[in-house]
Amino acid sequence: MNPWEDPAAEPFIRIKELRKSFGGVAAVDGVSLDIYRGELFAILGGSGCGKSTLLRLLAGFEAPTSGEVRIDGSDMAGRPPFERPTNMMFQSYALFPHYTVADNVAYGLRKDGLGKAEIKERVAELLELVQLQEFGRRKPRQLSGGQQQRVALARALAKRPKVLLLDEPLAALDRNLRERTQFELMGIQERLGITFIVVTHDQEEAMTLATRIAVMDAGRFVQVGTPTEIYEYPNSRFVADFFGTINLFEGRAEASDPSRIICAETGALIHVEPTAERPLPDVLFVAVRPEKIRIDREAPAEQGMTVLRGTVEDMAYYGNHSVYRVRTDQGKLVQVSSPNAHRSAELAPAGNEPVHLSWPRDCSVVLTQ
Amino acid sequence: MGRGGSAEWQRPERQWRRTVAGVPYLWLLVFFLAPFAIVLRISFADPLIGQPPFTPLHDEAQGLQLTADNYRFLTEDDLYWVSYLKSMRIALVATLLCLLIGYPMAYGIARARPVWRNVLLLLVMLPFWTSFLLRVYAWMGMLSGQGVVNKALLALGLVDQPVQILYTDFAVCLGIVYTYLPFMILPLYAVLERLDGDLLDAAADLGGGPRQAFLDITLPLSAPGVVAGSMLVFIPALGEFVIPSLLGGLDTLMIGRTLYDEFFINRDWPLASAVASVLVLILVLPIVVFQRVSQLGREAAR
Secondary structure, X not given: OOHHHOOOOOOXXXXXXXXEEEOOEEEEEEEEEEEOOXXXXXXXXXXXXXXXXXXXXXXXXXXXXXXXXXXXXXXXXOOOHHHOOEEEEOOOOOOOOOOOHHHHHHHHHHHOOOOHHHHHHHHHHHHHHOOOHHHOOOOHHHOOHHHHHHHHHHHHHOOOOOEEEEEOOOXXXXXXXXXXXXXXXXXHHHHHOOEEEEEEOOHHHHHHHOXXXXXXXXXXXXXXXXXXXXXXXXXXXXXXXXXXOOEEEXXXXXXXXXXXXXXXXXXXXXXXXXXXXXXXXXOEEEEEOHHHOEEEOOOOOOOOOEEEEEEEEXXXXXXXXXXXXXXXXXXXXXXXXXXXXXXXXXXXXXXXXXXXXXXXXXXXXXXXX | OOHHHHHHHHHHHHHHHHHHHHHHHHHHHHHHHHHXXXXXXXXXXXXXXXXXXXXXXXXXXXXXXXXXXXXXXXXXXHHHXXXXXXXXXXXXXXXXXXXXXXXXXXXXXHHOOHXXXXXXXXXXXXXXXXXXXXXXXXXXXXXXXXXXXXXXXXXXXXXXXXXXXOOOHHHHHHHHHHHHXXXXXXXHHHHHHHOOHHHHHHHHHHOOOHHHHHHHHHHHHOHHHHHHHXXXXXXXXXXXXXXXXXXXXXXXXXXXXXXXXXXXXXXXXXXXXXXXXXXXXXXXXXXXXXHHHHHHHHHHHO
């Protein structure tokens, strides 16, 4: 069982009603969150949503306006950054340019007053961990971006923090390096058993890295959950839209049968699962992921499917899948992502071809906000 | 397009680049090297009553005429050594004071809110809008026996009678610090303003308090600004003439004044030229050292 599902589990980091305002404007607006030991937790949001401020509050660079942060049972209030069991990896890496790589890594250890021999040993260990054994005597600017990032990681891990805070760890890397670094980060996290908190604006990064994700908007958490929960069961249009592409239909539930929703713009009938939340508001939204929608020339035979007829407007071929944009007969544009399970392209619908779009009712997500 | 084609359209650009790079060199040649060559040449001549007041370089009868008498005289008469040393002492003290006053000011401006920064920088440069001479005269008024400074000291009961401030080394130092402080602040500000705040956060995250972060990060990274500011203050302060003649006493023998006296009072151009040449040597030396040090720094970084 995952710790967050276990009511008996003791949270490792406890954030309670945390608030931080700058000149009357709340950057972090009363958030509460429990993070468990060994989690790789992602805080996800657009720029200015307050995610970086939240990270800085955890690190101790900012003092909260109100609220509480407890790490491993002790209150962090009034504790300067270097007296917290946290260390941070900066988005800019923030490597000291006038120090060598080894001196950068050793900085925190020297400040802690460790012996020379011990420091040397630890630095060698850390550089090996990030595979930079040969680079200890270089200056940061002589390294590539990816290498600099690994130095930043080694430096942040040097003091053996209980919690590692990572600010946009992959943002500055190119695509190939991102994927590798991502797995490296996960490997190191697993090996050292440190709790990671990652701040990112990239939903893909959050989804692949994290055990759980908190989606943040305007200083508050909109939804907290596992990547699957957030992708498959978004609780709002904001979250649905933030995570990948989604088709939204505005509509109203039929009074007699709330599992039938009539689309407001198109009049189409959409089947949904009967939800526990009653009564449904007058205006609600149905969200469907592009890959949940089937695209066929013929109408599907199954019962209880939502079926929309339309014409293929255009199609983009991505190799492993193709993305169609289909204009329904009622005039709404729907995006469909279809895996290319067969090699022959002739079987796939092409531009201007009339098609049927269909999806089962459990793929319709009903959103009330 | 082939390689030849690209070279075709690059040629005028290269010429243009050469022209642009050449202008400062030409400037240096015409307004520094050529005059200095003349001064250097005069410093090896003998004084003469006439026009010009020194012996010609070439004589029909005796051929090339060069003498090191002037330089020898510089070592014989204590006056010059005293002047050089005094100048250096005053310039050094003034530079140090500028650094001590200017660093916190530059730091404060760099850390101020962006809207305030330009206002504060403008205030630093504001004194330049009044004539330099006027400002030194103003100091004379303020430092004199009946000046505001003495009046304030008397009113506070700190002294019984006016103290001699004007016409002392202290007044000269004060005048130099006041005049050259902006030259210290501006380069320091330029470095401190660019300092990445993340570095200080990282230091705070790993190390100690703000004092540690300042000593470990801010101070070493602002070293280029410290060096540039110190040179901008030290070099003109060393040869300063107006401030010591207006604020200094008879014993404030700075080399600028000695130089002036040799040229215009004694009309000994060759000796004055020798004094000036040695002064340039004294100024060039620290620059060469600085260049070497920064080059070594760059090489070490590579």
